[in-house]
Amino acid sequence: MSAESQPQAEGTPAPRHPLDxxxxxxxxxxxxxxxxxxxxxxxxxxxxxxxxxxxxxxxxxxxxxxxxxxxxxxxxxxxxxxxxxxxxxxxxxxxxxxxxxxxxxxxxxxxxxxxxxxxxxxxxxxxxxxxxxxxxxxxxxxxxxxxxxxxxxxxxxxxxxxxxxxxxxxxxxxxxxxxxxxxxxxxxxxxxxxxxxxxxxxxxxxxxxxxxxxxxxxxxxxxxxxxxxxxxxxxxxEIKRLDLGTRKLNGTSDMVRFHIMRNRGYMARYFRLHGDYNRFVFGFGTLLTLAKEVIRIVTVDHSFKSGLSALFRGMRGARKIYRDRSWKPMPPLD
Missing domain, CATH: 3.90.550.60 (Spore Coat Polysaccharide Biosynthesis Protein SpsA; Chain A)
Structure with a gap:
């Protein structure tokens, strides 16, 4: 089946009305x-x-x-x-x-x-x-x-x-x-x-x-x-990037780097809420994320000093979010 085909569920007719x-x-x-x-x-x-x-x-x-x-x-x-x-x-x-x-x-x-x-x-x-x-x-x-x-x-x-x-x-x-x-x-x-x-x-x-x-x-x-x-x-x-063959590493900014690390605090909160959080495994994932960003800094963006500063500020922000006892998830819409 080609990438442009439009498959149907078996026994399901095509929609008769335009998609709303x-x-x-x-x-x-x-x-x-x-x-x-x-x-x-x-x-x-x-x-x-x-x-x-x-x-x-x-x-x-x-x-x-x-x-x-x-x-x-x-x-x-x-x-x-x-x-x-x-x-x-x-x-x-x-x-x-x-x-x-x-x-x-x-x-x-x-x-x-x-x-x-x-x-x-x-x-x-x-x-x-x-x-x-x-x-x-x-x-x-x-x-x-x-x-x-x-x-x-x-x-x-x-x-x-x-x-x-x-x-x-x-x-x-x-x-x-x-x-x-x-x-x-x-x-x-x-x-x-x-x-x-x-x-x-x-x-x-x-x-x-x-x-x-x-x-x-x-x-x-x-x-x-x-x-x-x-x-x-x-x-x-077009985005500045490093071609790794089957994968590509895109360049980014210090502002994005900061949020990549800081927002892992929000991610951890949602995972914990749904019973999918293990501090040691997630912590290892954070180290892997940090390593990837350092590689990006060295090979693509060449902003070593400011880039590292953004990453570590983000990590401090993540800890603050995770320890915030007033944090609540987004509520469902009624």
Whole structure:
């Protein structure tokens, strides 16, 4: 079966109605990339129910650019504009933006919520390719192309005890063209509203990094998330990276490095809540994460002094989060 096929569950008819999906985009001061994404929305063969653009307090011409697409993105059958522009009062990071956007899309009543960053473009047939899978799964991750057109390898298998992705998991799809996963990526993750209701909104306290990983882990507690062998997105931003053959190590910033380590505190809290936390195993996973980031600093980013400082500040922040007795998880939506 090819990557572009649209398999059905045995005995299940094809959906007779267009997918009721709200696209949720988080953007921050990247208007050139945002234009490419908005252009791709106008080329979708099936129009989404809603397009929610969360502007993380860019304070530039983002709002003007979004509004310039309002007419091109059209109206719903009920006469309302398909585009919803949601400027935020402050930058709450990708995590905060997706939390706000998910709440908006949920309150609009969309059956499916499709989350993505602003540095991708959707393929014209993306909704048609995703639709057949919605008969079988309630959390769906499609595939994407790298900036250079090669297939992106996404680490769909998360080692929960260690708290790290399995870097050697093979995305060899079976004859059914899907793989079970226990994590998601907010770069094309598709969620049924029932799952969002049970799990709650993405946790904005992550700010950036691990937020989608943990959200996917939480959804795996109530359903079976699926990585499906069909391409729906392409990346539109080139990233500095080290080619390791079958895998690639991307460059990053000190701000991201800080949150990579700090947010393991939130991860540990959620794992402990669900009985999946062992301090010694998770601690070893933290050391492995630290080692990976040091390698990234040395081989890709070449920011040794500031990079190490960010990592150790993050580790101190993680300990503070883990010891915070007032911490509570995100509540379900009633």
């Amino acid at each position: 999906v709200a696209i949720v985009v988080v953007t921050y001061k990247r208007t050139k990339l945002l234009r490419v994404l908005l252009d791709s929305f106008t080329e979708l063969k099936t129009a989404p129910s809603w397009i929610v653009i969360v502007d993380n307090a860019s304070h530039d011409d983002t709002g003007e650019i979004v509004e310039s697409y309002r007419e091109r993105l059209g109206k719903r059958a009920d006469g309302r504009d398909r585009l919803v522009y949601a400027p935020q009062e402050e930058n709450t990071g990708g995590a905060g933006g997706f939390s706000a956007g998910t709440k908006i899309a949920y309150d609009l009543g969309a059956e499916w919520l499709w989350l993505m960053d602003d540095d991708v473009a959707v393929l014209p047939e993306a909704i048609e390719r995703l639709t057949p899978w919605t008969d079988r799964f309630k959390v769906i991750q499609g595939r994407r192309y790298n900036y250079d057109g090669s297939p992106f390898y996404w680490q769909f298998d998360f080692n929960v005890p260690l708290g790290i992705p399995n870097p050697v998991a093979k995305d060899d799809f079976s004859a059914q063209d899907w793989l079970p996963m226990n994590t998601v990526c907010f770069e094309g993750g598709l969620f049924h509203r029932d799952v969002v209701r049970q799990v709650g909104l993405p946790d904005p306290r992550f700010f950036i990094y691990w937020d989608d990983t943990v959200y996917g882990y939480l959804t795996s507690k109530v359903t079976t998330p699926a990585l499906v062998n069909t391409f729906i997105l392409r990346r539109t931003r």
